[in-house]
Amino acid sequence: MKQQLNVDLLCLYCQQKLKGENNRSYQPGDSIKCDACGKPNDYDRVIEVAQQKAIEFIKSQTDGEIDITIDKPDVK
Numbered sequence: 001m002k003q004q005l006n007v008d009l010l011c012l013y014c015q016q017k018l019k020g021e022n023n024r025s026y027q028p029g030d031s032i033k034c035d036a037c038g039k040p041n042d043y044d045r046v047i048e049v050a051q052q053k054a055i056e057f058i059k060s061q062t063d064g065e066i067d068i069t070i071d072k073p074d075v076k
């Protein structure tokens, strides 16, 4: 049985969920401003942290097929 895992992108400084700016596409090298603390988060680093969390989660689960979906601000 397949499962889906959604991972929120979190601010590297205050751990609040990053929403991104409306109608804006983010690309590698961009920074995402945090609504909560106002600090710019490096896009690549934020994605990296989210992916790491997903991997850790999967490792903590019993073996099974899991599809990983990472929510990016640019798909909103």
Ligand SMILES: [Zn+2]
Binding pocket: 011, 012, 013, 014, 015, 016, 034, 035, 036, 037, 038, 039
């Ligand atoms: Zn923040």
